[in-house]
Amino acid sequence: MLKEFKSHIDTNLSFLSKKKVLIACSGGLDSVVLTILCHSLDMFCSIAHCNFKLRAEESDGDQIFTENLANHLDIPFFVTSFETNNYAKEYALSTQMAARKLRYDWFRELLNQHDFDYVLTAHHLDDSLETFLINLSRGTGIEGLLGIPEVNDIYVRPLLPFSRDQILQYATEHKLQWREDSSNKSTKYVRNKLRHLVIPELLSVNHTFLQNFETTIENLRTTHSFINEQVGRLKQELFEYSGTETIKISIDSLLGFENPKGYLFLLLKEYGFTAWDDILDLLTAQSGKQIFSSTHRLIKDRTFIILSPLNKIVTKQSYKIPEDEHMIMIPSGILKFKEVTEMSEIDLKTIYVDKKTLKYPLIVRKWKEGDYFYPIGMKGKKKVSKYCKDEKLSVLAKERVFLLCSEEDVVWVINYRADNRFKITPTTDQIVKITIT
Template sequence: MLTQFKKNIETHFSFLKGKKLLIACSGGLDSVVLTHLMKNLNYEIALAHCNFSLRGKESDGDEMFVIGLANTLEIPVFAETFDTKKFAKEHKNSTQMAARDLRYNWFAEILKDFKYDYLLTAHHLDDDLETFFINLSRGAGLNGFTGIPKENNKIIRPLLNFSREEILKYAEQNNLKWREDSSNEKTDYLRNKLRLEVLPKFKETSKSLLKKFQKTQQNLQASQNLLEDYMALVYKLVVSEGMDSYKINIKKIKELPHTEALLYELLNGFGFSEWEDVSNLLEAQTGKQVFSKTHRLLKNRDELVLTEIYFEKDDKEILIFEEGITAPITLKMEPSKYIGETEKNLIYVASEKLNFPLKLRKWRDGDTFQPFGMKGKKKLSKFFKDEKISLNEKEKIWLLLSGEKIVWVIGHRMDERFKVTENTRKIFKITYLKE
């Protein structure tokens, strides 16, 4: 296996030569074999071990084993203990997901702080097959069946071409020692159930099943590449990008075949799960929304607008004195001898009508003002609707107030009551400097 592994490294991961490599080592069979293989090929390596405190003395034993392995091989080792259950509870997550977040966040810190170039993990071909079936059970799209990536930014998986049987054979032939994780024998988790009960029966159907599985994944990857090329063309045709949003042109996407499939491919990376609700937005009324944990998809007339979610509406008030303010937005306030042309980001106001300190806050339900050039008052909600300002844009709008009167809907319209007239003695120029 060493010869095959060396060839695999030289063919697919030649860039690792001369780099500082960190190996995620649990102490189990796979990571121990990966460690010995990389050491035998004379790469500069170090080990990183996570003690998740989930199996008591067994977890501590794993940690001591990895430290001992590093000492025997005379390589650096990093070990960290985590209170995984506490972290999971605080972040309202499963123990498995909490351990994953803790693990990869800590690995990233080591890479940065100690200047390691890449992280190597010991995922192998059987892991890939298990992941395929897990994604199958979850109703994944094509991308979910193309396999665990061999390379993902700083994460490298050089054992993906090798089966667990090959790895075990290498370990036994070289008299390697490793730790067995007792939790791997429990069928509480889907992956363990697949590994222990389902896949052994499946493998009995063909001795070359894993090799055929690899070929299937190669074919699926080719199809995925073709799809990505097509979606790049679709993206240019139907999507426009704003400063903080993506807008999908409904008319254009409906003119294309397989509209719902296109929507899935465009939005799949944003955490949406209720795809029927997403597709229903195409025919919904303006204002209808669908949410994922991180994003909102809003029907706004002839567009679907995708934005990140703003979880809290900032309701605080900020006092502004005559020198202006630089946070959370930048306003420049200065006396002016004359009045120029009013713009969206620039207004001139009658200074004697202002009562300092002014206030800065977000808009609230029930807010009214007298738009510049109009005689009567108007609710801000009605103004936003008339101006076709989307829900996401409304949440970012700041108001400048004098007392309880709105001076300026910043970036949109000033209030008629504060305009400069022939009787104005002192003029104030206020500029909104966008970040």
């Protein structure tokens, strides 16, 4: 197995060459074999062991055994212990999830403190099959059927191509010692049920089942890579960016697909959405309907759905501006006030008003139903809501419309139109230039 392991490292994980790696070693069969193999290849490795204090003396025995292994191999040894059950209760986690979080947080600390490049874990082919079956039983997309990734950020799993039987055979032939975790024999956990009850039955039906599974995983990964490439191209065609983070997607284009729900899943899954039936219904819903994930929201807006991050939603409602204030930050930009002697450039981001018409403090606030103003260049008054509709502003753009007000009167629908009542006249002797940048 050492020859096959070396070939796998050289061919597929050559980036590990001359790197400083940390081996997560529990003292069990898999991690002991991984440690011995890496040491045999003269890799620059150290051992890290977690004592989760879940099995009393047995856990302490694992720690002693692992430290002795490190001493025998003359490689650095790192150890820590956790009150796992207390942590699980405090953060309302299962014991397994608590142990996982504690373990990986500690590994990250070690990497930062001691300049390790990677953490190696001893997951193997059987583990990948168990993960596949767990995800399959819960309902999943293609990503959940890819098994355990061989490389995931700083974590590398060099034993993934090897079966548990291969690892056991290597350990037996080389008379290696390891620790048996008594909890692994219990069928209390789903993974152990699959390991002891389901997978043996599958192997009895077809003795090459594990090898066939490995082939299937490779095929799925090839398919997944192809799909990702096509989705990337599709995003280039369908995503219309407004700013850096807001995205508009044509509803007609989505409805033109034979399976809109499937395309929505592929296009939007990275944004944390899960309610795919509701998202599909959004395509034919009334404008203004919204769906939220933990990080983003989707809004139906006429012929588009708009995707935006939650941190872009404007929450503060109003700002007071005293007479001596010359600059203030608001959600739509920086508002600046300057007294000038004459008008110069005029555009949507600049207005000129007669200072005598202003009553301080001025107010910047979000518009609300019932607000109206007298648009400069038009006759009579107009509701702000009607103005936004006539300007064909999206639901998201409407949320970001702010008004500059003098008491209750609108001076400026910021970024859009000034009010006729505050304009410069021949009798104006004090001009205030207001800009938004």
